[in-house]
Amino acid sequence: MTKTAALPRSTAITGLDRPLASLGGLLREWLPRQRWFAGKDRPVTDLSVLSLTELFPGCLHLLVHADHSPGGDGAPSGDCYQLLLGVREQRMPRLERAYIGRAEEGPLAGLAVYDALHDPHAAELLLERLRMPGTVGPLRFETAPGARIPGGLTPRLLAAEQSNSSLVYGDSLILKVFRRIQPGVNPDLEVPEALAAQGCARVPAPVAWFRTTEPSPATLGVLQPFLPDAADGWTLALRALAAGEDFATEAHELGRATADVHLALATAFPSAVRDEHGRTARAMSVRLEEAAHAVPALRPYVPGLRGAFDALARCDAGPRAQRIHGDLHLGQVLRADREWFVIDFEGEPSRPLAERRSIQSPVRDVAGMLRSFDYAARQRRPWRPEWALRCREAYCAGYAARAGWDPRKKHALLRAHETDRAVYEVVYEARHRPAWLPVPMAAIERLARWGG
Ligand SMILES: Nc1ncnc2c1ncn2[C@@H]1O[C@H](COP(=O)(O)OP(=O)(O)O)[C@@H](O)[C@H]1O
Numbered sequence: 001m002t003k004t005a006a007l008p009r010s011t012a013i014t015g016l017d018r019p020l021a022s023l024g025g026l027l028r029e030w031l032p033r034q035r036w037f038a039g040k041d042r043p044v045t046d047l048s049v050l051s052l053t054e055l056f057p058g059c060l061h062l063l064v065h066a067d068h069s070p071g072g073d074g075a076p077s078g079d080c081y082q083l084l085l086g087v088r089e090q091r092m093p094r095l096e097r098a099y100i101g102r103a104e105e106g107p108l109a110g111l112a113v114y115d116a117l118h119d120p121h122a123a124e125l126l127l128e129r130l131r132m133p134g135t136v137g138p139l140r141f142e143t144a145p146g147a148r149i150p151g152g153l154t155p156r157l158l159a160a161e162q163s164n165s166s167l168v169y170g171d172s173l174i175l176k177v178f179r180r181i182q183p184g185v186n187p188d189l190e191v192p193e194a195l196a197a198q199g200c201a202r203v204p205a206p207v208a209w210f211r212t213t214e215p216s217p218a219t220l221g222v223l224q225p226f227l228p229d230a231a232d233g234w235t236l237a238l239r240a241l242a243a244g245e246d247f248a249t250e251a252h253e254l255g256r257a258t259a260d261v262h263l264a265l266a267t268a269f270p271s272a273v274r275d276e277h278g279r280t281a282r283a284m285s286v287r288l289e290e291a292a293h294a295v296p297a298l299r300p301y302v303p304g305l306r307g308a309f310d311a312l313a314r315c316d317a318g319p320r321a322q323r324i325h326g327d328l329h330l331g332q333v334l335r336a337d338r339e340w341f342v343i344d345f346e347g348e349p350s351r352p353l354a355e356r357r358s359i360q361s362p363v364r365d366v367a368g369m370l371r372s373f374d375y376a377a378r379q380r381r382p383w384r385p386e387w388a389l390r391c392r393e394a395y396c397a398g399y400a401a402r403a404g405w406d407p408r409k410k411h412a413l414l415r416a417h418e419t420d421r422a423v424y425e426v427v428y429e430a431r432h433r434p435a436w437l438p439v440p441m442a443a444i445e446r447l448a449r450w451g452g
């Protein structure tokens, strides 16, 4: 029998219209240290609360804006983040990892403030809230038609926090709480919902979600079935490499799975009527310029890399642009019951939402996965290029068997997308994991030589 937590009513803490008086100092220091904070390479010049809701007693839901605009005439820049904060009178030893600090002034003065997602009690109440459609202030909790969501499941926060934070409930459900919020529908809700409607079994279908109406409509979190005993492709690939084993059979099936998802996406969403390689090539060149500005190590390679984009602009055929995954790599695929599943349809986290929801070449996803085989092969000393090459061949062959066209035959397209993806990775690593920068830089050197 399962027990369900009683959902307490939300009550008003007086004075919360001045939240920064209590929280500003704490958050300014804590926020930039979080794995999911996107602006680590720029100072936070201002912090403002865009919305604050008491979700249940002792748990505050906040959207905060971290401003990075330089003083003077610089263009405004910054990001909005979702926080769930627990406030307690006492500092709790078992929540020490989640401790943010003690509010010094304002309505929360003297209270201990936590990242509430680490608190099992708050996580239980969040699931209860999701099981019961309804509203709390600007927050809307919704369930998929016919969804049956069990209660009383034990929560655990996934240790490997990535771009977002995910809570697993009793190995049955997983709730992804988006951290960086952009106005509009998040593709990680929109796409799996549309694919589920197509009957595509490669993607876990959302069962509930929550969103806000303020300051603008935006998706905040998605609850999906958890695939127990699943292993992600990155872990499996590294395991194979460590054991000196081939990964070609798995890569072949992964190619088929990718094509299945692409075919379902092409049915669920409109596709392009004609190729726009010139426009894509220009956008890639702009991204290269921006990346070289942000990461000086890229600069010597710019002329060589541009060659790949010039060749794309001259290309007159290719698969039609359609909705794609947008950030496909080995960490986004799970193997369970001897099948591959695809997760995390958010796209590249640093891109604007409109761009992530736009139609793009399916070659982009293929290129993302090929880059990932290279990343994996470079984790071993000595480097195993032949391992990555075999994965590459097998993955493309598996893709071709299902999709009806072979990515290996689209040389110019594939090269341009691999280059663009490697440029993205250079910026990502420089920002989040500088020690990994040599991995995409090695690809940049190779791709620039090829194009120069
Ligand atoms: N449906 C699922 N079943 C099992 N594990 C999952 C599921 N969805 C996500 N995960 C696990 O959670 C991790 C983070 O999920 P992901 O959607 O990639 O989040 P992020 O956007 O933070 O990278 C994945 O690497 C995977 O290990």
Ligand SMILES: O=P(O)(O)O[C@H]1O[C@H](CO)[C@@H](O[C@H]2O[C@H](CO)[C@@H](O)[C@H](O)[C@H]2O)[C@H](O)[C@H]1O
Binding pocket: 162, 163, 164, 234, 327, 329, 330, 331, 332, 344, 348, 349, 368, 371, 372, 373, 375, 376, 425, 428
């Ligand atoms: O957080 P997400 O999974 O949405 O994606 C971001 O982080 C990824 C790293 O966690 C990053 O992927 C890069 O590193 C992977 C190995 O850790 C490698 O398999 C990928 O090929 C490589 O791109 C991803 O780019 C980023 O968007």
